[in-house]
Amino acid sequence: MADRPLRADARRNRDRVLAAADAAFGERGFGVPLDEIAAAAGVGPGTVYRHFPTKEALFEAVSLARVQDLVADAQARATATDPGSAFDGFLTRLAEEADRKRDLPDALAGAGARGMSDAVAELQAALDVLLARAQTAGAVRGDVTVPDLIALLKGLLQVVGTDSDPALGRRVFAVVRDGLRPQQG
Amino acid sequence: MADRPLRADARRNRDRVLAAADAAFGERGFGVPLDEIAAAAGVGPGTVYRHFPTKEALFEAVSLARVQDLVADAQARATATDPGSAFDGFLTRLAEEADRKRDLPDALAGAGARGMSDAVAELQAALDVLLARAQTAGAVRGDVTVPDLIALLKGLLQVVGTDSDPALGRRVFAVVRDGLRPQQG
DNA sequence: GACGATACGGAACGTGCGCCCCGCTTCGCT
DNA sequence: AGCGAAGCGGGGCGCACGTTCCGTATCGTC
Structure with missing residues:
Protein backbone atom coordinates (compact mmCIF):
# COMPACT_ATOMS: atom_id res chain seq x y z
CA MET A 1 0.00 0.00 0.00
CA ALA A 2 3.09 2.25 -0.09
CA ASP A 3 1.69 4.21 -3.06
CA ARG A 4 5.10 4.67 -4.56
CA PRO A 5 5.08 7.55 -7.08
CA LEU A 6 4.41 6.52 -10.63
CA ARG A 7 7.12 6.45 -13.19
CA ALA A 8 7.01 9.44 -15.53
CA ASP A 9 5.74 7.55 -18.57
CA ALA A 10 3.20 5.69 -16.48
CA ARG A 11 1.76 8.90 -15.14
CA ARG A 12 1.61 10.34 -18.67
CA ASN A 13 -0.18 7.31 -20.03
CA ARG A 14 -2.59 7.26 -17.15
CA ASP A 15 -3.53 10.85 -17.85
CA ARG A 16 -3.94 10.17 -21.54
CA VAL A 17 -6.24 7.25 -20.82
CA LEU A 18 -8.33 9.35 -18.50
CA ALA A 19 -8.60 12.12 -21.08
CA ALA A 20 -9.54 9.71 -23.85
CA ALA A 21 -12.05 7.98 -21.61
CA ASP A 22 -13.58 11.28 -20.62
CA ALA A 23 -14.03 12.27 -24.23
CA ALA A 24 -15.30 8.89 -25.41
CA PHE A 25 -17.70 8.25 -22.54
CA GLY A 26 -18.91 11.83 -22.76
CA GLU A 27 -19.74 11.47 -26.40
CA ARG A 28 -21.18 8.01 -26.54
CA GLY A 29 -21.88 6.84 -23.03
CA PHE A 30 -20.62 3.74 -21.28
CA GLY A 31 -20.97 1.67 -24.44
CA VAL A 32 -17.68 2.61 -26.09
CA PRO A 33 -15.36 -0.39 -26.42
CA LEU A 34 -12.37 -0.17 -24.15
CA ASP A 35 -10.02 -0.95 -27.01
CA GLU A 36 -11.20 2.19 -28.71
CA ILE A 37 -10.42 4.31 -25.70
CA ALA A 38 -7.00 2.70 -25.51
CA ALA A 39 -6.37 3.41 -29.18
CA ALA A 40 -7.51 7.01 -28.80
CA ALA A 41 -5.06 7.36 -25.94
CA GLY A 42 -2.30 5.94 -28.11
CA VAL A 43 -1.92 2.99 -25.78
CA GLY A 44 -2.54 -0.74 -25.76
CA PRO A 45 -5.50 -2.22 -23.89
CA GLY A 46 -3.11 -3.85 -21.47
CA THR A 47 -1.91 -0.47 -20.35
CA VAL A 48 -5.42 0.63 -19.51
CA TYR A 49 -5.73 -2.43 -17.29
CA ARG A 50 -2.47 -1.62 -15.59
CA HIS A 51 -4.09 1.56 -14.28
CA PHE A 52 -7.70 0.57 -13.86
CA PRO A 53 -8.68 -2.91 -12.75
CA THR A 54 -11.81 -2.91 -14.86
CA LYS A 55 -13.67 -0.93 -17.47
CA GLU A 56 -16.19 0.03 -14.88
CA ALA A 57 -13.46 1.40 -12.66
CA LEU A 58 -12.31 3.62 -15.48
CA MET B 1 -45.52 -15.25 -51.92
CA ALA B 2 -48.40 -17.74 -51.91
CA ASP B 3 -48.72 -17.56 -48.12
CA ARG B 4 -49.66 -21.18 -47.86
CA PRO B 5 -51.30 -21.90 -44.47
CA LEU B 6 -48.87 -22.96 -41.76
CA ARG B 7 -48.71 -26.47 -40.54
CA ALA B 8 -50.50 -26.95 -37.23
CA ASP B 9 -47.37 -27.38 -35.14
CA ALA B 10 -45.72 -24.47 -36.89
CA ARG B 11 -48.56 -22.16 -36.07
CA ARG B 12 -48.56 -23.32 -32.46
CA ASN B 13 -44.85 -22.74 -32.11
CA ARG B 14 -45.08 -19.36 -33.73
CA ASP B 15 -47.71 -18.32 -31.24
CA ARG B 16 -45.68 -19.63 -28.35
CA VAL B 17 -42.66 -17.70 -29.48
CA LEU B 18 -44.67 -14.53 -29.78
CA ALA B 19 -46.14 -15.00 -26.33
CA ALA B 20 -42.75 -15.70 -24.78
CA ALA B 21 -41.22 -12.73 -26.59
CA ASP B 22 -44.04 -10.50 -25.45
CA ALA B 23 -43.47 -11.48 -21.84
CA ALA B 24 -39.69 -11.36 -21.96
CA PHE B 25 -39.39 -8.06 -23.84
CA GLY B 26 -42.09 -6.58 -21.66
CA GLU B 27 -40.25 -7.47 -18.50
CA ARG B 28 -36.69 -6.72 -19.46
CA GLY B 29 -36.68 -4.76 -22.68
CA PHE B 30 -34.95 -5.56 -25.94
CA GLY B 31 -31.90 -6.86 -24.11
CA VAL B 32 -33.15 -10.38 -23.41
CA PRO B 33 -31.11 -13.01 -25.23
CA LEU B 34 -33.03 -14.66 -28.00
CA ASP B 35 -32.05 -18.11 -26.75
CA GLU B 36 -33.85 -17.34 -23.54
CA ILE B 37 -37.02 -16.45 -25.36
CA ALA B 38 -36.75 -19.65 -27.36
CA ALA B 39 -36.27 -21.68 -24.19
CA ALA B 40 -39.24 -19.99 -22.54
CA ALA B 41 -41.31 -20.90 -25.57
CA GLY B 42 -40.14 -24.52 -25.29
CA VAL B 43 -38.49 -24.26 -28.67
CA GLY B 44 -35.00 -24.22 -30.16
CA PRO B 45 -33.42 -20.99 -31.40
CA GLY B 46 -33.59 -22.30 -34.93
CA THR B 47 -37.35 -22.41 -34.75
CA VAL B 48 -37.52 -18.79 -33.81
CA TYR B 49 -35.52 -17.99 -36.92
CA ARG B 50 -37.84 -20.04 -39.04
CA HIS B 51 -40.60 -17.59 -38.18
CA PHE B 52 -38.74 -14.34 -37.80
CA PRO B 53 -35.75 -13.46 -39.96
CA THR B 54 -34.03 -11.60 -37.16
CA LYS B 55 -34.29 -10.78 -33.50
CA GLU B 56 -35.29 -7.26 -34.37
CA ALA B 57 -38.13 -8.54 -36.53
CA LEU B 58 -39.46 -10.48 -33.57
C1' DG C 1 -49.31 -46.85 -43.72
C1' DA C 2 -46.14 -44.65 -46.54
C1' DC C 3 -44.03 -40.84 -48.72
C1' DG C 4 -42.74 -36.04 -49.61
C1' DA C 5 -42.81 -31.71 -47.75
C1' DT C 6 -42.51 -28.99 -43.83
C1' DA C 7 -40.70 -27.88 -39.52
C1' DC C 8 -37.83 -28.73 -35.49
C1' DG C 9 -33.74 -28.64 -32.32
C1' DG C 10 -29.56 -27.64 -30.92
C1' DA C 11 -24.78 -27.94 -32.01
C1' DA C 12 -21.71 -24.95 -34.14
C1' DC C 13 -19.94 -20.55 -36.22
C1' DG C 14 -18.67 -15.59 -36.34
C1' DT C 15 -18.25 -11.44 -34.06
C1' DG C 16 -17.55 -8.13 -30.49
C1' DC C 17 -15.69 -7.20 -26.36
C1' DG C 18 -13.82 -7.43 -21.55
C1' DC C 19 -9.74 -8.98 -19.69
C1' DC C 20 -5.04 -11.46 -19.10
C1' DC C 21 -0.26 -12.81 -20.20
C1' DC C 22 4.37 -12.40 -21.29
C1' DG C 23 8.35 -11.08 -24.05
C1' DC C 24 10.22 -6.64 -24.87
C1' DT C 25 11.09 -1.66 -23.93
C1' DT C 26 11.85 2.22 -21.09
C1' DC C 27 12.90 4.40 -16.87
C1' DG C 28 15.63 5.84 -13.09
C1' DC C 29 19.16 5.15 -10.05
C1' DT C 30 24.15 4.38 -9.14
C1' DA D 1 27.07 3.06 -19.09
C1' DG D 2 24.74 -0.70 -16.73
C1' DC D 3 21.32 -3.04 -14.23
C1' DG D 4 17.04 -4.20 -11.90
C1' DA D 5 12.51 -2.83 -11.71
C1' DA D 6 8.46 -0.84 -13.68
C1' DG D 7 5.70 -0.41 -17.47
C1' DC D 8 4.15 -1.35 -22.21
C1' DG D 9 1.75 -3.58 -26.21
C1' DG D 10 -1.04 -6.37 -28.48
C1' DG D 11 -2.02 -11.07 -29.44
C1' DG D 12 -5.08 -14.13 -27.53
C1' DC D 13 -8.57 -16.33 -24.35
C1' DG D 14 -13.27 -16.88 -22.78
C1' DC D 15 -17.83 -15.66 -22.87
C1' DA D 16 -22.20 -14.01 -24.61
C1' DC D 17 -25.14 -13.67 -28.21
C1' DG D 18 -27.09 -13.40 -32.94
C1' DT D 19 -27.45 -16.38 -36.63
C1' DT D 20 -26.98 -20.65 -39.63
C1' DC D 21 -26.94 -25.55 -40.91
C1' DC D 22 -28.47 -29.98 -41.31
C1' DG D 23 -29.74 -34.53 -39.60
C1' DT D 24 -34.02 -35.94 -37.55
C1' DA D 25 -38.89 -35.84 -36.35
C1' DT D 26 -43.60 -34.57 -37.47
C1' DC D 27 -47.40 -33.42 -40.37
C1' DG D 28 -50.71 -34.05 -43.92
C1' DT D 29 -52.07 -36.30 -47.90
C1' DC D 30 -52.91 -40.35 -51.08
Whole structure:
Protein backbone atom coordinates (compact mmCIF):
# COMPACT_ATOMS: atom_id res chain seq x y z
CA MET A 1 0.00 0.00 0.00
CA ALA A 2 3.09 2.25 -0.09
CA ASP A 3 1.69 4.21 -3.06
CA ARG A 4 5.10 4.67 -4.56
CA PRO A 5 5.08 7.55 -7.08
CA LEU A 6 4.41 6.52 -10.63
CA ARG A 7 7.12 6.45 -13.19
CA ALA A 8 7.01 9.44 -15.53
CA ASP A 9 5.74 7.55 -18.57
CA ALA A 10 3.20 5.69 -16.48
CA ARG A 11 1.76 8.90 -15.14
CA ARG A 12 1.61 10.34 -18.67
CA ASN A 13 -0.18 7.31 -20.03
CA ARG A 14 -2.59 7.26 -17.15
CA ASP A 15 -3.53 10.85 -17.85
CA ARG A 16 -3.94 10.17 -21.54
CA VAL A 17 -6.24 7.25 -20.82
CA LEU A 18 -8.33 9.35 -18.50
CA ALA A 19 -8.60 12.12 -21.08
CA ALA A 20 -9.54 9.71 -23.85
CA ALA A 21 -12.05 7.98 -21.61
CA ASP A 22 -13.58 11.28 -20.62
CA ALA A 23 -14.03 12.27 -24.23
CA ALA A 24 -15.30 8.89 -25.41
CA PHE A 25 -17.70 8.25 -22.54
CA GLY A 26 -18.91 11.83 -22.76
CA GLU A 27 -19.74 11.47 -26.40
CA ARG A 28 -21.18 8.01 -26.54
CA GLY A 29 -21.88 6.84 -23.03
CA PHE A 30 -20.62 3.74 -21.28
CA GLY A 31 -20.97 1.67 -24.44
CA VAL A 32 -17.68 2.61 -26.09
CA PRO A 33 -15.36 -0.39 -26.42
CA LEU A 34 -12.37 -0.17 -24.15
CA ASP A 35 -10.02 -0.95 -27.01
CA GLU A 36 -11.20 2.19 -28.71
CA ILE A 37 -10.42 4.31 -25.70
CA ALA A 38 -7.00 2.70 -25.51
CA ALA A 39 -6.37 3.41 -29.18
CA ALA A 40 -7.51 7.01 -28.80
CA ALA A 41 -5.06 7.36 -25.94
CA GLY A 42 -2.30 5.94 -28.11
CA VAL A 43 -1.92 2.99 -25.78
CA GLY A 44 -2.54 -0.74 -25.76
CA PRO A 45 -5.50 -2.22 -23.89
CA GLY A 46 -3.11 -3.85 -21.47
CA THR A 47 -1.91 -0.47 -20.35
CA VAL A 48 -5.42 0.63 -19.51
CA TYR A 49 -5.73 -2.43 -17.29
CA ARG A 50 -2.47 -1.62 -15.59
CA HIS A 51 -4.09 1.56 -14.28
CA PHE A 52 -7.70 0.57 -13.86
CA PRO A 53 -8.68 -2.91 -12.75
CA THR A 54 -11.81 -2.91 -14.86
CA LYS A 55 -13.67 -0.93 -17.47
CA GLU A 56 -16.19 0.03 -14.88
CA ALA A 57 -13.46 1.40 -12.66
CA LEU A 58 -12.31 3.62 -15.48
CA PHE A 59 -15.83 4.79 -16.04
CA GLU A 60 -16.19 5.51 -12.38
CA ALA A 61 -13.01 7.53 -12.32
CA VAL A 62 -14.43 9.70 -15.08
CA SER A 63 -17.91 9.80 -13.58
CA LEU A 64 -16.56 10.67 -10.19
CA ALA A 65 -15.01 13.83 -11.55
CA ARG A 66 -18.25 14.72 -13.31
CA VAL A 67 -20.38 14.18 -10.25
CA GLN A 68 -17.94 16.05 -8.04
CA ASP A 69 -18.19 18.96 -10.45
CA LEU A 70 -21.94 18.89 -10.06
CA VAL A 71 -21.62 18.76 -6.29
CA ALA A 72 -19.30 21.75 -6.25
CA ASP A 73 -21.64 23.67 -8.50
CA ALA A 74 -24.67 22.81 -6.41
CA GLN A 75 -22.89 23.81 -3.23
CA ALA A 76 -21.77 27.09 -4.72
CA ARG A 77 -25.29 27.91 -5.80
CA ALA A 78 -26.71 26.91 -2.46
CA THR A 79 -25.46 30.12 -0.89
CA ALA A 80 -26.98 32.41 -3.50
CA THR A 81 -29.44 35.00 -2.28
CA ASP A 82 -32.32 33.87 -4.49
CA PRO A 83 -33.04 30.19 -3.84
CA GLY A 84 -35.39 29.97 -6.79
CA SER A 85 -32.95 31.10 -9.43
CA ALA A 86 -30.19 29.13 -7.74
CA PHE A 87 -32.27 26.02 -8.30
CA ASP A 88 -33.11 27.08 -11.83
CA GLY A 89 -29.51 27.82 -12.57
CA PHE A 90 -28.45 24.37 -11.54
CA LEU A 91 -31.10 22.74 -13.69
CA THR A 92 -30.18 24.89 -16.64
CA ARG A 93 -26.55 24.00 -16.29
CA LEU A 94 -27.44 20.34 -16.36
CA ALA A 95 -29.62 20.73 -19.43
CA GLU A 96 -26.85 22.55 -21.22
CA GLU A 97 -24.32 19.88 -20.43
CA ALA A 98 -26.64 17.10 -21.52
CA ASP A 99 -25.29 16.52 -24.99
CA ARG A 100 -21.68 17.14 -24.04
CA LYS A 101 -21.87 14.47 -21.37
CA ARG A 102 -23.90 11.58 -22.67
CA ASP A 103 -22.71 9.42 -19.83
CA LEU A 104 -24.22 11.53 -17.09
CA PRO A 105 -27.36 9.42 -16.84
CA ASP A 106 -25.25 6.30 -16.56
CA ALA A 107 -23.09 8.00 -13.97
CA LEU A 108 -26.09 8.97 -11.87
CA ALA A 109 -27.54 5.51 -12.26
CA GLY A 110 -24.37 3.69 -11.28
CA ALA A 111 -24.60 4.67 -7.65
CA GLY A 112 -24.06 1.07 -6.71
CA ALA A 113 -20.30 1.33 -7.07
CA ARG A 114 -17.77 1.88 -4.32
CA GLY A 115 -16.52 5.43 -3.92
CA MET A 116 -19.12 6.43 -6.43
CA SER A 117 -21.83 6.09 -3.84
CA ASP A 118 -20.01 8.63 -1.68
CA ALA A 119 -20.05 11.16 -4.48
CA VAL A 120 -23.69 10.49 -5.22
CA ALA A 121 -24.49 10.84 -1.53
CA GLU A 122 -22.74 14.21 -1.56
CA LEU A 123 -24.73 15.18 -4.60
CA GLN A 124 -27.93 14.19 -2.87
CA ALA A 125 -26.96 16.25 0.15
CA ALA A 126 -26.15 19.27 -1.99
CA LEU A 127 -29.38 18.88 -3.95
CA ASP A 128 -31.23 18.57 -0.69
CA VAL A 129 -30.09 22.02 0.36
CA LEU A 130 -30.82 23.53 -3.04
CA LEU A 131 -34.23 21.92 -3.19
CA ALA A 132 -35.26 22.69 0.38
CA ARG A 133 -34.35 26.34 0.05
CA ALA A 134 -36.22 26.64 -3.23
CA GLN A 135 -39.22 24.92 -1.69
CA THR A 136 -39.40 27.16 1.38
CA ALA A 137 -38.99 30.16 -0.90
CA GLY A 138 -42.04 28.95 -2.81
CA ALA A 139 -40.14 28.41 -6.06
CA VAL A 140 -40.58 24.65 -6.17
CA ARG A 141 -43.54 22.50 -5.18
CA GLY A 142 -43.25 20.89 -1.80
CA ASP A 143 -44.08 17.30 -2.63
CA VAL A 144 -40.95 16.65 -4.67
CA THR A 145 -38.11 14.73 -3.05
CA VAL A 146 -34.45 14.52 -3.94
CA PRO A 147 -34.80 11.02 -5.44
CA ASP A 148 -37.69 12.34 -7.53
CA LEU A 149 -35.52 15.15 -8.73
CA ILE A 150 -32.66 12.85 -9.65
CA ALA A 151 -34.96 10.49 -11.50
CA LEU A 152 -36.46 13.41 -13.35
CA LEU A 153 -33.06 14.78 -14.25
CA LYS A 154 -31.88 11.39 -15.40
CA GLY A 155 -34.85 11.11 -17.72
CA LEU A 156 -34.38 14.63 -18.95
CA LEU A 157 -30.71 14.11 -19.67
CA GLN A 158 -31.50 10.94 -21.57
CA VAL A 159 -34.12 12.59 -23.72
CA VAL A 160 -32.08 15.68 -24.43
CA GLY A 161 -28.96 13.64 -25.10
CA THR A 162 -30.74 11.23 -27.43
CA ASP A 163 -32.70 13.62 -29.57
CA SER A 164 -30.89 15.83 -32.02
CA ASP A 165 -33.30 18.75 -32.11
CA PRO A 166 -32.14 21.36 -29.58
CA ALA A 167 -35.47 23.17 -29.68
CA LEU A 168 -37.24 20.00 -28.59
CA GLY A 169 -34.82 19.72 -25.71
CA ARG A 170 -35.55 23.26 -24.64
CA ARG A 171 -39.30 22.76 -24.70
CA VAL A 172 -39.10 19.49 -22.80
CA PHE A 173 -36.90 21.17 -20.25
CA ALA A 174 -39.41 23.99 -19.90
CA VAL A 175 -42.20 21.50 -19.28
CA VAL A 176 -40.28 19.81 -16.51
CA ARG A 177 -39.19 23.08 -14.96
CA ASP A 178 -42.73 24.40 -14.95
CA GLY A 179 -44.03 21.16 -13.56
CA LEU A 180 -41.69 21.58 -10.64
CA ARG A 181 -43.24 24.89 -9.66
CA PRO A 182 -45.86 25.01 -6.94
CA GLN A 183 -49.24 24.22 -8.44
CA GLN A 184 -52.18 26.34 -7.39
CA GLY A 185 -55.21 24.24 -6.62
CA MET B 1 -45.52 -15.25 -51.92
CA ALA B 2 -48.40 -17.74 -51.91
CA ASP B 3 -48.72 -17.56 -48.12
CA ARG B 4 -49.66 -21.18 -47.86
CA PRO B 5 -51.30 -21.90 -44.47
CA LEU B 6 -48.87 -22.96 -41.76
CA ARG B 7 -48.71 -26.47 -40.54
CA ALA B 8 -50.50 -26.95 -37.23
CA ASP B 9 -47.37 -27.38 -35.14
CA ALA B 10 -45.72 -24.47 -36.89
CA ARG B 11 -48.56 -22.16 -36.07
CA ARG B 12 -48.56 -23.32 -32.46
CA ASN B 13 -44.85 -22.74 -32.11
CA ARG B 14 -45.08 -19.36 -33.73
CA ASP B 15 -47.71 -18.32 -31.24
CA ARG B 16 -45.68 -19.63 -28.35
CA VAL B 17 -42.66 -17.70 -29.48
CA LEU B 18 -44.67 -14.53 -29.78
CA ALA B 19 -46.14 -15.00 -26.33
CA ALA B 20 -42.75 -15.70 -24.78
CA ALA B 21 -41.22 -12.73 -26.59
CA ASP B 22 -44.04 -10.50 -25.45
CA ALA B 23 -43.47 -11.48 -21.84
CA ALA B 24 -39.69 -11.36 -21.96
CA PHE B 25 -39.39 -8.06 -23.84
CA GLY B 26 -42.09 -6.58 -21.66
CA GLU B 27 -40.25 -7.47 -18.50
CA ARG B 28 -36.69 -6.72 -19.46
CA GLY B 29 -36.68 -4.76 -22.68
CA PHE B 30 -34.95 -5.56 -25.94
CA GLY B 31 -31.90 -6.86 -24.11
CA VAL B 32 -33.15 -10.38 -23.41
CA PRO B 33 -31.11 -13.01 -25.23
CA LEU B 34 -33.03 -14.66 -28.00
CA ASP B 35 -32.05 -18.11 -26.75
CA GLU B 36 -33.85 -17.34 -23.54
CA ILE B 37 -37.02 -16.45 -25.36
CA ALA B 38 -36.75 -19.65 -27.36
CA ALA B 39 -36.27 -21.68 -24.19
CA ALA B 40 -39.24 -19.99 -22.54
CA ALA B 41 -41.31 -20.90 -25.57
CA GLY B 42 -40.14 -24.52 -25.29
CA VAL B 43 -38.49 -24.26 -28.67
CA GLY B 44 -35.00 -24.22 -30.16
CA PRO B 45 -33.42 -20.99 -31.40
CA GLY B 46 -33.59 -22.30 -34.93
CA THR B 47 -37.35 -22.41 -34.75
CA VAL B 48 -37.52 -18.79 -33.81
CA TYR B 49 -35.52 -17.99 -36.92
CA ARG B 50 -37.84 -20.04 -39.04
CA HIS B 51 -40.60 -17.59 -38.18
CA PHE B 52 -38.74 -14.34 -37.80
CA PRO B 53 -35.75 -13.46 -39.96
CA THR B 54 -34.03 -11.60 -37.16
CA LYS B 55 -34.29 -10.78 -33.50
CA GLU B 56 -35.29 -7.26 -34.37
CA ALA B 57 -38.13 -8.54 -36.53
CA LEU B 58 -39.46 -10.48 -33.57
CA PHE B 59 -39.19 -7.42 -31.40
CA GLU B 60 -41.01 -5.41 -33.99
CA ALA B 61 -43.80 -7.93 -34.19
CA VAL B 62 -44.30 -7.55 -30.46
CA SER B 63 -43.84 -3.79 -30.49
CA LEU B 64 -46.23 -3.40 -33.37
CA ALA B 65 -49.01 -4.93 -31.34
CA ARG B 66 -48.19 -2.70 -28.39
CA VAL B 67 -48.11 0.46 -30.44
CA GLN B 68 -51.29 -0.47 -32.26
CA ASP B 69 -52.93 -0.91 -28.87
CA LEU B 70 -51.86 2.58 -27.95
CA VAL B 71 -53.16 3.94 -31.23
CA ALA B 72 -56.53 2.32 -30.72
CA ASP B 73 -56.70 3.68 -27.21
CA ALA B 74 -55.73 7.18 -28.29
CA GLN B 75 -58.28 7.12 -31.08
CA ALA B 76 -61.00 5.93 -28.76
CA ARG B 77 -60.25 8.70 -26.30
CA ALA B 78 -60.09 11.29 -29.05
CA THR B 79 -63.85 11.33 -29.32
CA ALA B 80 -64.50 11.87 -25.62
CA THR B 81 -66.44 14.93 -24.63
CA ASP B 82 -63.78 16.35 -22.34
CA PRO B 83 -60.52 16.78 -24.28
CA GLY B 84 -58.57 17.54 -21.14
CA SER B 85 -59.41 14.38 -19.28
CA ALA B 86 -59.11 12.38 -22.50
CA PHE B 87 -55.53 13.55 -22.73
CA ASP B 88 -54.96 12.89 -19.04
CA GLY B 89 -56.47 9.48 -19.35
CA PHE B 90 -54.11 8.49 -22.08
CA LEU B 91 -51.12 9.70 -20.13
CA THR B 92 -52.26 7.87 -17.05
CA ARG B 93 -52.73 4.69 -18.95
CA LEU B 94 -49.20 4.94 -20.24
CA ALA B 95 -47.80 5.59 -16.79
CA GLU B 96 -49.65 2.60 -15.43
CA GLU B 97 -48.32 0.34 -18.15
CA ALA B 98 -44.78 1.54 -17.68
CA ASP B 99 -43.49 -1.30 -15.55
CA ARG B 100 -45.48 -3.98 -17.30
CA LYS B 101 -44.00 -3.02 -20.65
CA ARG B 102 -40.37 -2.19 -20.16
CA ASP B 103 -39.82 -2.30 -23.88
CA LEU B 104 -42.18 0.53 -24.70
CA PRO B 105 -39.42 3.13 -24.78
CA ASP B 106 -37.42 0.94 -27.13
CA ALA B 107 -40.50 0.39 -29.25
CA LEU B 108 -41.17 4.11 -29.52
CA ALA B 109 -37.52 4.74 -30.25
CA GLY B 110 -37.24 2.10 -32.95
CA ALA B 111 -39.33 4.00 -35.43
CA GLY B 112 -36.64 3.43 -37.99
CA ALA B 113 -37.93 -0.01 -38.82
CA ARG B 114 -40.15 -1.00 -41.72
CA GLY B 115 -43.81 -1.38 -40.92
CA MET B 116 -43.02 -0.07 -37.52
CA SER B 117 -42.79 3.41 -38.88
CA ASP B 118 -46.35 3.14 -40.15
CA ALA B 119 -47.59 2.30 -36.70
CA VAL B 120 -45.60 5.10 -35.15
CA ALA B 121 -46.95 7.48 -37.76
CA GLU B 122 -50.45 6.39 -36.82
CA LEU B 123 -49.63 6.96 -33.19
CA GLN B 124 -48.36 10.41 -33.99
CA ALA B 125 -51.53 11.19 -35.88
CA ALA B 126 -53.69 9.96 -33.04
CA LEU B 127 -51.65 11.89 -30.50
CA ASP B 128 -51.93 14.93 -32.70
CA VAL B 129 -55.70 14.87 -32.41
CA LEU B 130 -55.62 14.22 -28.69
CA LEU B 131 -53.07 16.96 -28.12
CA ALA B 132 -54.67 19.55 -30.38
CA ARG B 133 -58.06 19.10 -28.78
CA ALA B 134 -56.60 19.37 -25.30
CA GLN B 135 -54.69 22.46 -26.32
CA THR B 136 -57.67 24.28 -27.80
CA ALA B 137 -59.65 23.34 -24.71
CA GLY B 138 -56.97 25.03 -22.63
CA ALA B 139 -55.95 21.84 -20.84
CA VAL B 140 -52.46 21.66 -22.28
CA ARG B 141 -49.98 24.42 -23.05
CA GLY B 142 -49.82 25.43 -26.67
CA ASP B 143 -46.09 25.29 -27.27
CA VAL B 144 -45.81 21.54 -26.94
CA THR B 145 -45.56 19.45 -30.11
CA VAL B 146 -46.21 15.77 -30.73
CA PRO B 147 -42.48 14.94 -30.94
CA ASP B 148 -42.00 16.76 -27.65
CA LEU B 149 -44.73 14.69 -26.12
CA ILE B 150 -43.28 11.43 -27.39
CA ALA B 151 -39.81 12.32 -26.16
CA LEU B 152 -41.26 13.23 -22.81
CA LEU B 153 -43.21 10.03 -22.57
CA LYS B 154 -40.22 7.97 -23.58
CA GLY B 155 -38.16 9.54 -20.81
CA LEU B 156 -40.97 9.14 -18.35
CA LEU B 157 -41.45 5.48 -19.19
CA GLN B 158 -37.76 4.84 -18.85
CA VAL B 159 -37.53 6.46 -15.46
CA VAL B 160 -40.68 4.92 -14.10
CA GLY B 161 -39.75 1.53 -15.46
CA THR B 162 -36.26 1.63 -14.01
CA ASP B 163 -37.03 2.75 -10.53
CA SER B 164 -38.74 0.40 -8.14
CA ASP B 165 -40.58 2.90 -5.98
CA PRO B 166 -44.11 3.34 -7.31
CA ALA B 167 -44.66 6.50 -5.26
CA LEU B 168 -41.68 8.10 -6.96
CA GLY B 169 -43.15 7.20 -10.30
CA ARG B 170 -46.43 8.82 -9.36
CA ARG B 171 -44.82 12.04 -8.23
CA VAL B 172 -42.62 12.26 -11.32
CA PHE B 173 -45.66 11.70 -13.46
CA ALA B 174 -47.51 14.45 -11.61
CA VAL B 175 -44.67 16.86 -12.24
CA VAL B 176 -44.71 16.17 -15.95
CA ARG B 177 -48.47 16.34 -16.18
CA ASP B 178 -48.55 19.67 -14.37
CA GLY B 179 -45.73 20.98 -16.51
CA LEU B 180 -47.85 20.25 -19.56
CA ARG B 181 -50.64 22.52 -18.35
CA PRO B 182 -50.87 26.05 -19.68
CA GLN B 183 -48.60 28.28 -17.62
CA GLN B 184 -49.93 31.62 -16.50
CA GLY B 185 -47.42 34.43 -17.05
C1' DG C 1 -49.31 -46.85 -43.72
C1' DA C 2 -46.14 -44.65 -46.54
C1' DC C 3 -44.03 -40.84 -48.72
C1' DG C 4 -42.74 -36.04 -49.61
C1' DA C 5 -42.81 -31.71 -47.75
C1' DT C 6 -42.51 -28.99 -43.83
C1' DA C 7 -40.70 -27.88 -39.52
C1' DC C 8 -37.83 -28.73 -35.49
C1' DG C 9 -33.74 -28.64 -32.32
C1' DG C 10 -29.56 -27.64 -30.92
C1' DA C 11 -24.78 -27.94 -32.01
C1' DA C 12 -21.71 -24.95 -34.14
C1' DC C 13 -19.94 -20.55 -36.22
C1' DG C 14 -18.67 -15.59 -36.34
C1' DT C 15 -18.25 -11.44 -34.06
C1' DG C 16 -17.55 -8.13 -30.49
C1' DC C 17 -15.69 -7.20 -26.36
C1' DG C 18 -13.82 -7.43 -21.55
C1' DC C 19 -9.74 -8.98 -19.69
C1' DC C 20 -5.04 -11.46 -19.10
C1' DC C 21 -0.26 -12.81 -20.20
C1' DC C 22 4.37 -12.40 -21.29
C1' DG C 23 8.35 -11.08 -24.05
C1' DC C 24 10.22 -6.64 -24.87
C1' DT C 25 11.09 -1.66 -23.93
C1' DT C 26 11.85 2.22 -21.09
C1' DC C 27 12.90 4.40 -16.87
C1' DG C 28 15.63 5.84 -13.09
C1' DC C 29 19.16 5.15 -10.05
C1' DT C 30 24.15 4.38 -9.14
C1' DA D 1 27.07 3.06 -19.09
C1' DG D 2 24.74 -0.70 -16.73
C1' DC D 3 21.32 -3.04 -14.23
C1' DG D 4 17.04 -4.20 -11.90
C1' DA D 5 12.51 -2.83 -11.71
C1' DA D 6 8.46 -0.84 -13.68
C1' DG D 7 5.70 -0.41 -17.47
C1' DC D 8 4.15 -1.35 -22.21
C1' DG D 9 1.75 -3.58 -26.21
C1' DG D 10 -1.04 -6.37 -28.48
C1' DG D 11 -2.02 -11.07 -29.44
C1' DG D 12 -5.08 -14.13 -27.53
C1' DC D 13 -8.57 -16.33 -24.35
C1' DG D 14 -13.27 -16.88 -22.78
C1' DC D 15 -17.83 -15.66 -22.87
C1' DA D 16 -22.20 -14.01 -24.61
C1' DC D 17 -25.14 -13.67 -28.21
C1' DG D 18 -27.09 -13.40 -32.94
C1' DT D 19 -27.45 -16.38 -36.63
C1' DT D 20 -26.98 -20.65 -39.63
C1' DC D 21 -26.94 -25.55 -40.91
C1' DC D 22 -28.47 -29.98 -41.31
C1' DG D 23 -29.74 -34.53 -39.60
C1' DT D 24 -34.02 -35.94 -37.55
C1' DA D 25 -38.89 -35.84 -36.35
C1' DT D 26 -43.60 -34.57 -37.47
C1' DC D 27 -47.40 -33.42 -40.37
C1' DG D 28 -50.71 -34.05 -43.92
C1' DT D 29 -52.07 -36.30 -47.90
C1' DC D 30 -52.91 -40.35 -51.08
